[in-house]
Amino acid sequence: MHILLIGGGLAGLAAALDLADRGHQVAVVERKRYPFHKVCGEYVSNEVLPYLRRLHADPAALAPAAISKFMLTSPGGRRLTATLDLGGFGVSRYSLDNFLYRLAEARGVTFYLQNTVTDVAYDPATDQHRVALADGRELTARVVLGTYGKRANLDRQLQRSFFTQRSPYLGVKYHLRLPGFPRDLIALHNFADGYAGISAIEEDKLCFCYLSSRQNLKRHRTIPAMEQAVLAQNPHLREILASAEMLYPQPEVINEISFAPKQPVEQHVLMCGDAAGLITPLCGNGMAMALHGAALAASAAHDFLSGKTTRTEMETAYSRAWHAQFGARLRVGRAVQRLFGGPVLSEVVVGGLRYWPGAVKALMSRTHGQEF
Numbered sequence: 001m002h003i004l005l006i007g008g009g010l011a012g013l014a015a016a017l018d019l020a021d022r023g024h025q026v027a028v029v030e031r032k033r034y035p036f037h038k039v040c041g042e043y044v045s046n047e048v049l050p051y052l053r054r055l056h057a058d059p060a061a062l063a064p065a066a067i068s069k070f071m072l073t074s075p076g077g078r079r080l081t082a083t084l085d086l087g088g089f090g091v092s093r094y095s096l097d098n099f100l101y102r103l104a105e106a107r108g109v110t111f112y113l114q115n116t117v118t119d120v121a122y123d124p125a126t127d128q129h130r131v132a133l134a135d136g137r138e139l140t141a142r143v144v145l146g147t148y149g150k151r152a153n154l155d156r157q158l159q160r161s162f163f164t165q166r167s168p169y170l171g172v173k174y175h176l177r178l179p180g181f182p183r184d185l186i187a188l189h190n191f192a193d194g195y196a197g198i199s200a201i202e203e204d205k206l207c208f209c210y211l212s213s214r215q216n217l218k219r220h221r222t223i224p225a226m227e228q229a230v231l232a233q234n235p236h237l238r239e240i241l242a243s244a245e246m247l248y249p250q251p252e253v254i255n256e257i258s259f260a261p262k263q264p265v266e267q268h269v270l271m272c273g274d275a276a277g278l279i280t281p282l283c284g285n286g287m288a289m290a291l292h293g294a295a296l297a298a299s300a301a302h303d304f305l306s307g308k309t310t311r312t313e314m315e316t317a318y319s320r321a322w323h324a325q326f327g328a329r330l331r332v333g334r335a336v337q338r339l340f341g342g343p344v345l346s347e348v349v350v351g352g353l354r355y356w357p358g359a360v361k362a363l364m365s366r367t368h369g370q371e372f
Helices: 012-019 046-053 095-105 153-157 215-221 223-229 235-243 288-306 312-339 343-353 358-369
Strands: 005-007 026-032 043-044 065-073 079-090 110-113 117-123 128-133 136-140 145-146 167-176 185-193 194-200 204-214 252-255 267-272
Touching: 005 012, 005 136, 012 026, 012 095, 012 145, 012 204, 012 288, 043 288, 046 079, 046 288, 046 312, 065 128, 065 194, 079 185, 095 110, 117 204, 128 145, 128 194, 145 288, 167 215, 185 235, 194 235, 267 288, 267 312, 288 312
Parallel strands: 005 026, 005 145, 026 110, 065 185, 145 267
Antiparallel strands: 043 079, 065 079, 117 128, 128 136, 167 204, 167 252, 185 194, 194 204
């Protein structure tokens, strides 16, 4: 096998399509079966469209929502608005991931579904990776990409430094309907120790996704109680929680969301998407970064497999390209996160930015990329 991808999210699926189109044998290990929901804001910057079209995976087939406006509110309800210069689209991971999976399967990518990787080890004698699956099978691959998302047991096996640090955050996502909500708007609403995003996806649905602290949940014991006691202090969120029709009975929830720095190469595995680095959801660009990271990893792997570079050169080139594209974005994202750490500071920041549109544009440009 030429390429094994550990994880079948956006980064894994896009890299699989890219590498298969370049003529390589590609396999993907994914712990779930498509389609499935994921905790995700489900907004994608239009910077990804040229790449997806090159992969013959134009998301227009899914009839996504076209998003061109942005609103940010403080915990007390102050708001600022702006136009998104490049714009973006809204589509559920349930639909988009399944769409990319079907395309990859049709192009000959092998999938090991409802399975996980328990061990991956590079053998310098053969210049290959040995990969053990939970079902007992062992695979070999010349290149392995880690595309498994924010956190996995494999991070422990690879002894990644961030894995030993507890994270104070959890993420919660619903799909809902809310009559009258503009389908061209993405809104970010702050509350104590967190913020929520809401924007349209396909059909007449909205994605409502928020980041909160585990301490908030511990204090109020249940998610509904936390939402009423904490999120609803923001009048915009109070209106959403009171008026929206929730489209499934229980939200998707994920714990231990870490924004700590990570390395794009670990023990000869090229990390991609959230496995390489997670931008704060307040910046709203994680899906685009996952797709762009897939493009960088696929290009580096192709050069190695084609004999143009050595393994060391592949790893160095990918690491440099990844840091050049995303290093500054992640640093700005962490700085922005700190600006909205508490109600008082959030009120001051939103109040000030309302009269400083140039600063709003600058923050957006520093957390988003260009078309690629």
